[in-house]
Amino acid sequence: MNPLKPSAMAAIIKVFLLAIASALIVWMIYVAVLASDWIVAGTLSVILIGANVVYFSKKAVASKFLFPGSVLLVIFVIVPIIYTAWMSVYNYKTGNEITKDAAITQLHQVGLVPDPSGTSYDMVLGHYNGQDAVLLTNQSTHEVSIGLKDKLTVLSAGSFTTDANQKAVTATGFTADTPAQIAQANTWLSAFMVPAGNDLYISPQGTDVAALMHEKFQFNADNTKIVDTVGGITYVDNGNGNFVGQKDATAVLYPGWRQFNPAQNYVGLLTDPKLNGPLLGVFIWTISFAFISVLMMWALGLTLALAMDKKIRFRAFYRGVLILPYAMPSFMSILIWAGIFNVNYGALNNLLGIHVDWLNDPWLARLVILIVNLWLGFPYFYLISTGALQALPTDIEEAAEIDGASGSQIFWRIKLPLIFQILSPLLIGSFAFNFNNFNLIYLLTKGGPIDILNGQTAGATDILITYAYKTAFGGNDQNLGLACAISVIMFVIVGALSMWSLKRSRVLEEM
């Protein structure tokens, strides 16, 4: 007999798992606190406390079952959705990704020019009082000092030792970095500069030399204006995330910052000809593609279901072969089709001995997309249509026959409307799926063909989701804010569609 009762065993497993999870989260909180990331640390603390309360309390049975899924759902689905909405109201793109404070810190760095005195220093990287620090030896005067990110301290003779070249190598309270630490030093060194008074800074040039620099930018008190003392240009905050020349707005200082600008992305999508032209085209194609796809798949699937509705010979064999497209991993099928339609090596051109550039002509590419989608989807529609046909009451057909209806009348006037009613939630679901069918478009045509040379930003087969993906991650210019605005529009459309379908199927009331 088992020495432990099942419930005792279960309790041990529970405590064990909870202990591991808690230890992991405590470690993660520690890391977040070290990085002063209070949002992450706070979120993790809530999860830690929540988990222990839920699993040690005698009540709240339901939350024991719902807790893990809910936490994952909130953090990795709901938070990104909210964050998408938040990003969509910012000017958030390449060159404008950081906060204004961070951008100004970097601009201080950008504005450093070598001081006319040409002073330079030998430098040793290390730590002083737990802070990142540099030990500096002036190459002409041999004065030795310790530089921190906010202070420069000149050392008196005796508190440091030098090598044969009069370069300081050790100092009281200063620990030099090991070669491994130096290899990692770029993370802090790139933003490191030691203030030396009078707008002068000592800035590292590599890992063993530093130079005296002065700042050519003068910032006004509330950081709304920058004067370039060398070039004689005045830059002002343009209210949209950048400092631009007061007289010449095309002179832009980088980096910029993400500026709250609630209207820009949405209004831009509607009014900017560079954006609204492609968007309208993409939108029309998205709707037509999804609608025609569903219609074609259903027509073919239903016809097949009707053909197979009778117990004909080889039916099981036919069925097994015909659902193969549904069984194949779809991403692979799409890539295979892309190869088949390839102009130079494609099986289709080779077999027929022709040379048609299927994927490079806008209308042919759209046709190919529809054919491939039909291939991918008709088995599913065959299966659900078969199910619907079997669910039809048989007495209806008999009653219609008695009333003298012909075969085609029975089908078009009685069966088809009934099947449509049964299948409508699945048809809507399939429409919503194809509305966002990223894999098909991206893997088959990448949204192309696209005429980049003539300034096109959307390809002939781009749907909203591939367009958003390219806006966010395609090419060198990433416009995350705009991509998020497109995502929000898609959320609204998909959400409205699903709500309408839910209302029809009354699934919410039945819960």
Place this chain on the structure above:
Amino acid sequence: MSIALGKKKQSRTPSNLWRHIFAWVLMVFAVFPIIVVVSSSLSATGALSTGSLLPTKISFGNYTMLFTNSTIPFGKWMVNTIVLAAVNAVISVLIGMFAAYAFSRLRYRGRKQSLQALFLIQVFPSFLALAAIYVIFEHLYTLYPAIGLGSLGGLLLVYLGGSMGGSAWLLKGFLDTIPMELDEAAKIDGASPSQIFWQIFLPLTVPILVVSTLLSFIGTFNEYILASLFLQDIQTRTVAVGLQSFVGGTFGANWGPFAAGSVVAAIPLVALFLSLQKYIVSGVTAGSVKG
């Protein structure tokens, strides 16, 4: 007896001819790309010769290349994909099962509201928030590289986020069909809800759990958009991202090994699918009838 005979006779009459012709035409359409990929995987050049679907000379060079050429770490991609898909499938089905049990069997305050909220959230595909997911995981990378951008761990977390909305519905539908008397009897015998769950429900639901796990596995196998966002390094890619990056744009040079890779990766999945065909088909058709 006479009825069965009559049916057999009927199936040979010309009126059924169109059904057979229709089926054959569609079967040609259905298997065409499969034949193309199998025969080009066996062709030495990877390309098909003009006018013929079958390779003139059979060669396994494309298959050996998959596992010997260091620029195509196909084996690594397969391992990544299988581990990712399997871990995700098991955890997400377990989470889905937890949720389904609570929704189906436990009565608590806010049950209906939480069900409705969950239903509404899961209609939004999470990849629509891809730019936000990218920025969030770029930030997480600076704290925890193991679950940040570029890692399979981070990708797994994003997939798991959708697990409660995913399999929970199918499982809840199944649990609703198990008679209540069963848990009432167990309750009278002194079993706690977690004992009922682990010792009664889990064993009873094994068939549906297997199907859910398989569907989840196939879903992960096919997932491309988030995987391509996360997995930039060639060694951490999944089969979908790896094969796409490998074949994308350069069908000429890489078509042969790509075809071989597709065959290797597709065979286990198609076999699994066909062996569980009965369950999957009944799940799919049940969806249509229930609606």
